[in-house]
Amino acid sequence: MMAETTAIMTALSTLTPPQLSDLILSVFSDINRHHRRLSALLTSPTLFSLTLHHLHSLSLPHKTLLIARHLLSSLRLLTLHLHPKPQLPPKFPSTTSIKERDLDAVLLLLLLCEIRQHDPEALETSPAQWRGTLSKLWLDTMLTLSGVGFYNGSLLIPYIEMTTRCWKFVGEIGRCGVDGDGEVAASPAVVVALPSVELRGSGMECVICKEEMREGRDVCELPCEHLFHWMCILPWLRKRNTCPCCRFSLPTDDVFGEIQRLCELLVKIGQ
Ligand SMILES: [Zn+2]
Numbered sequence: 001m002m003a004e005t006t007a008i009m010t011a012l013s014t015l016t017p018p019q020l021s022d023l024i025l026s027v028f029s030d031i032n033r034h035h036r037r038l039s040a041l042l043t044s045p046t047l048f049s050l051t052l053h054h055l056h057s058l059s060l061p062h063k064t065l066l067i068a069r070h071l072l073s074s075l076r077l078l079t080l081h082l083h084p085k086p087q088l089p090p091k092f093p094s095t096t097s098i099k100e101r102d103l104d105a106v107l108l109l110l111l112l113c114e115i116r117q118h119d120p121e122a123l124e125t126s127p128a129q130w131r132g133t134l135s136k137l138w139l140d141t142m143l144t145l146s147g148v149g150f151y152n153g154s155l156l157i158p159y160i161e162m163t164t165r166c167w168k169f170v171g172e173i174g175r176c177g178v179d180g181d182g183e184v185a186a187s188p189a190v191v192v193a194l195p196s197v198e199l200r201g202s203g204m205e206c207v208i209c210k211e212e213m214r215e216g217r218d219v220c221e222l223p224c225e226h227l228f229h230w231m232c233i234l235p236w237l238r239k240r241n242t243c244p245c246c247r248f249s250l251p252t253d254d255v256f257g258e259i260q261r262l263c264e265l266l267v268k269i270g271q
């Protein structure tokens with residue numbers, strides 16, 4: 001089993017039975033939506049060639065971003081039921097915010113990767129024949145999945161495998177060509193929602209400016225319970241999404257940064 005799969009499975013093993021059934025329900029509705037899109041794609045020659053055309057027009061970084069967004073939506077779904085709850089921006093984009101055209105493209109791309117892995121020669125025909133090849137593979141998969149247990153936890157395994165494959169891919173390709181030290185800004189929606197607390201007791205230092213925070217003053221409290229002057233933490237969070245004291249990470253709007261945060265969270269929960 002891949003390290004990523006183990007990390008996800010271990011984190012999920014901390015769920016209580018009701019949490020697990022909630023998770024399975026969410027995964028089921030996500031998979032259902034993907035299956036509906038794929039079926040439509042494979043039965044309509046027009047939709048298929050349009051999607052293939054769209055896929056061909058994308059550069060590698062764009063394809064990577066597409067897979068990364070897809071991965072992020074499944075990581076969000078998987079971590080949604082875990083404790084401690086990952087802090088989500090109040091209006092975080094749901095999976096439905098992926099445009100239908102992009103979802104079709106990423107689902108087709110994943111199916112093409114899968115078939116290339118199992119049967120490298122299958123795609124050596126002309127792209128016009130791919131629809132037939134993919135439909136056959138798709139039908140086989142559906143027949144396997146529709147056996148007894150389709151509606152229970154057995155659905156989780158292919159879902160986790162798909163997530164793991166994207167995770168590996170994004171880990172290997174994702175950061176290529178991206179400058180900087182990997183620091184990303186905290187999501188503005190999350191920063192705006194941070195609580196202000198009145199400081200009780202004196203002698204506490206703000207680690208950013210090294211000055212004492214005066215008693216009775218309103219200071220910013222991060223979810224890790226560390227306190228800072230508002231004037232100090234706001235510029236800090238515009239550059240990084242981590243707490244200056246303990247490196248607790250806040251959500252970010254950067255797709256790759258958010259993937260990294262949720263992956264780290266999964267690994268941490270599993271430990
Ligand atoms: Zn300060």
Ligand SMILES: [Zn+2]
Binds near residue numbers: 244
């Ligand atoms: Zn902290």
